[in-house]
Amino acid sequence: MSDPRDNVQQEFLAEAHELVEALSRDLLLLDEAQHRNERPQPALINEIFRSVHTLKGIAGMFGYRHVGAVAHALEDLLDDLRLGRISVDERVLDLLFDSVERFQRLLGLEDPQSPEEEAGVRAYVEAVRSIGHAAHEEQGDPLDRYAIGAAVLSVLTEYEEHRLRACIREGLQLFRLRASFNLTAIDDSIETLREVARDDAEIITYLPSMEGGNEETIELVVLLASRVPEHELRAHFEGRYGTIEPVEERTHLPTLPPRRTSIPSAAPSMAPAPEDDALHASARSVADSVRVDIRKLDHLMNVVGELALVRSAVNRIVDHFKGQSVHRQSVTDLDRVGRVFERQLSELRAGILDVRMVPLGQVFGKLARIVRQAAREHGKEVRLVVTGANTEVDKLIVEELADPLMHLIRNAIDHGIEQSGERTLANKRLEGTLAINAYHKGSNVVIEVEDDGAGMNPHEVRDAAIARGLLSAEASRELSRQEMLNLVFLPGLSTSSQITGMSGRGVGMDVVKTNILRMGGMISIASELGTGTKVTITLPITLAIIRALLVTIASRTFALPITAVREAIPYRPRDVRTIDGREVMTLRGETLAICDLARLFGFRRPSRREGRFIVVGSMGNRELGFVVDQLQGQDDVIIKSLGKSLSSVRGFAGATDLGDQKVALVLDAPALFSEYFDGPNVLRAMETSP
Amino acid sequence: MSQAAQKATLAPDPDSETGAVAMLAVTADDELYGFPLSSVREILVPPPLTEVPRAPAPVLGIIAVRGQIITVIDLPKILNLRVEQRAPCGRVLLVDTGEELIGVAVDRVIQVYRMEPRQIEYASAMGTELSDYVLGIGRLASTPGTAEEMLILIDPLSLLGRFK
Structure with missing residues (x-):
């Protein structure tokens, strides 16, 4: 300040x-x-x-x-x-x-x-x-065909006149709708009319008619252009609004009122603007929204947390007095007020979270330029197709996403999409397509970056990893196709200049992965040689609040994001076998790897071996069973980040205040997964490499 | 707000121009330590600590203070003075390290001393034995009949260094 x-x-x-x-x-x-x-x-x-x-x-x-x-x-x-x-x-x-x-x-x-x-x-x-200034000449005025009074034409703005001409030229039919509107709500009513008309007709203009109004209502004549036949329009508007009639075509040429000089209207409020696309919402939002520093929202969220403490203090008072016979009525009242307070509080919390949500379109927009620029640089033709730009996620996520997405797009254009010559040979459309799709899936948001380029050869990726000393030839033999592809996420593979010629993804895939994991997300890659590559990012909708399963591990409470949990099953030690130094069990015919969290975290193993549970976590196509002592139940928790002082500690996405000053750590499922599956693998590969 | 949070009334250093520094003296494991008063935000009766598995050794755990998660460290441990576990602390100082508020577990808060420059011997002027976390040694004017007391003066800005 x-x-x-x-x-x-x-x-x-x-x-x-x-x-x-x-x-x-x-x-x-x-x-x-x-x-x-x-x-x-x-x-x-x-x-x-x-x-x-x-x-x-x-x-x-x-x-x-x-x-x-x-x-x-x-x-x-x-x-x-x-x-x-x-x-x-x-x-x-x-x-x-x-x-x-x-x-x-x-x-x-x-x-x-x-x-x-x-x-x-x-x-x-x-x-x-x-x-x-290479203005074009008009060829014959199409307005002449219609019997629109000079009085009407003279009050049209230049833009309206242009749309009117354009509509006629495109063969649209003109109609007049006479409708009454309540004076007090006229703006809203006209907005509604625009909405209703949007699919069928374009509203050119509306003017007050000279008749039909009274003190509370006004009759407007709305000039519409439409492709829809007259009877359909009638069905659509009449009854709801008023009478509709076609504007007669005239047989003789009228004298047009003198054209007004061209003054660009500052606020084209009369423009027929069907603003349905979320991509368009931004400019409008500039006008009727407030810019808020995200830290202020964080502060509000903390205040909500404080209020929750007040609420539990009131609870305790109520509990204290409940058993006693004094002030019975007052205690009941206090209890009721406390509940109302709690309800309002959760609404307030939801409201603040909602404010944090912004459409992903905010970040996609930045990418458009990158696509164009990268395509230019390489002399490639690339079409960007975006779907789901109005999918909403937490503001923080949107900001963090810009860099990873930029990398992915650059890679797709640099290495994925082929020159048009190659594409012709491969019998593909000359123009490459780069698709970004976003959609909600449960409480996650999924973002896919997909190209129809050359795809990646898993064996080339593997060979590059071996050449870079990231993997021993021996270890590479056991790798599946997918595991070979996953090697692109290894640090070190990307920095080599030798592999930029490879059809794989060069620049910074490990950085991309790190960024996504840091946000509590997952990233996976799928590629088909000759067909294209798809990178899928799965992220929580908000970083701030999640639904979590609360579990007990060695008498301590931990929260596991529910998005990562598939099911919980009783733990039976006799079902567990040890293969390759790892505990596994068979679940519905499939092998499930098991990770004992108490042991991973270095807690002394609880003496009790029976009565524990396995929480089956799932991330992408992997599954991992976490052994816990008890299941406490589900709850919405606000994730607070751990301080920088703990940034070196793996396995936790943050912590949450359980109320009554108790704090539980929130498990970072993606990190635990990658620690369990990727960590030792990579290490093993490193150890055996020359 | 929370009944455990007990705000200390911390006066700003009144004589900063003369070079005198206000130091908050605390004890931990029978040792006297001093923190520049300007860096201490609050003194708390410690709420229950949540242990953080696999955290660096000096980290005792985390606590929530008005919605914020605070890492609590053990002072003797960060100075490599002691390794074994110790009984729960008596107070937690919220210390501003410049980047992050850190909770420092101490046994008792003694009082604020105003120390003149001549009372302070800076670590840079001494041997290498002292850890990077120490500003220096403060000597308290002894009253007749008592032994001279020493404060180990902590540099709050360095507290985060251990974790990097």
């Missing part, structure tokens, strides 16, 4: 960067549409226009002259796009994508007025201008 000006400056930069990210995401969509040879959605171009417009506004306020100049030029270009004066082509896209990089650099400047940037900015502005 130093200089308030600094804070304001930080706020500005944060907002500006957010806008640039939104811009980048939207450009990606535009690029995609272009690749599919589709007309860009008007709403999308509006969104882009809005981001740039807002950026221009705030840049001006904070003296970021260069940012302002670039934004201003773009705004004109986008306005031309919006109004259909120019169309989206590669040259326009290049300039737009270039702007993202440019904005980011300009925002990062020590001196936002820096004269050194002058020339670059001017050249860019010139380039944008030169495109913008």
